[in-house]
Amino acid sequence: MDIITSRDNAGVKYACTLRDSEKQRAAEGLFFAEGPKLCLELAKSCTPRTAYATEVAMEKTPALESLRPTLIAPHVAEKLAGTKTSQGVFVLFEQPAPPVEQLDTATHILALEGVQDPGNVGTLLRSAAAFGYDLVLLGPGCAAPFSPKTLRSSMGAAGRLPVLHVDDLPATLQGLRARGVACLATALYNSRPLGEAGQEFPQGLCVVIGSEGQGLTDATVAACDLAVRIPMTDQVESLNAGVAGSVLLWQFRNV
Incomplete structure (x- = not known):
């Protein structure tokens, strides 16, 4: 399986923009989530659009396979991480729109x-x-x-x-x-x-x-x-x- 190794990958840069910009999240109707536990929990109620994960994260949490993530190199995960220590899992979800x-x-x-x-x-x-x-x-x-x-x-x-x-x-x-x-x-x-x-x-x-x-x-x-x-x-x-x-x-x- 192909692995994203460039920190300048268009999808990775787009995910970072959603992570950092409330205006962008509102315009796109998407949000950025990080970490295996949080992402799997959110997947029970929200629709995942795009997922990224490192090989190490996939090995530790096989249930992530249900999100069909694209594999990323560790240094790419470091760019995506919004916390000091990357957990290696990142998902863009559709924002719920209650009536x-x-x-x-x-x-x-x-x-x-x-x-x-x-x-x-x-x-x-x-x-x-x-x-x-x-x-x-x-x-x-x-x-x-x-x-x-x-x-x-x-x-x-x-x-x-x-x-x-x-x-x-x-x-x-x-x-x-x-x-x-x-x-x-x-x-x-x-x-x-x-x-x-x-x-x-x-x-x-x-x-x-x-x-x-x-x-x-x-x-x-x-x-x-x-x-x-x-x-x-x-x-x-x-x-x-x-x-x-x-x-x-x-x-x-x-x-």
Whole structure:
């Protein structure tokens, strides 16, 4: 079997562009993933378009054969790698495109606003998948769900959960409330302790989370039914968005 040995190979250069450019990923409807475990997990829910792997990676993980990868030399893998140590496996996947109509039927929803850190967004996607949520809304200012860093943090959850981008989060929340979905904002001020929020939400629930530094905008908080906070000791001022959001997602899990 032929092996790509040139770091200037057109396909390799194209994959690197997708790895580094959110604009290119959006335009092409593709995303770049790296590592055998992550790529095999994503292949369960996303369509692989092109795959590359080293001979060593193929020997270590025979299941990669299902992705039909093109073999690459180790120095080519080093160019493709977005991490310090290459795992020798790289796949371009088609981005899932969930229908906007899912907004009309979802009953357990996570909404994010201004969560810029890819690690936090990935953690929250992973927690939402773990606790039975059926839709994620990304408002303005959020890290891209299919960036390499977010994918690594989510361990492929972005491929399993429908993710919708919304330009006007307050208006979207008002629409959810109109069909009976309770919207709970996370906020430190003018909020109730988490235990006072209740547990019964027969028409559905949307947990709304902002960044650690800025929190939610006033308009988004006003669009929600209730603001809640996680009770903490005075030894810690706040939790990061990934941790705080995961606590709330567990509290209102759909199990």
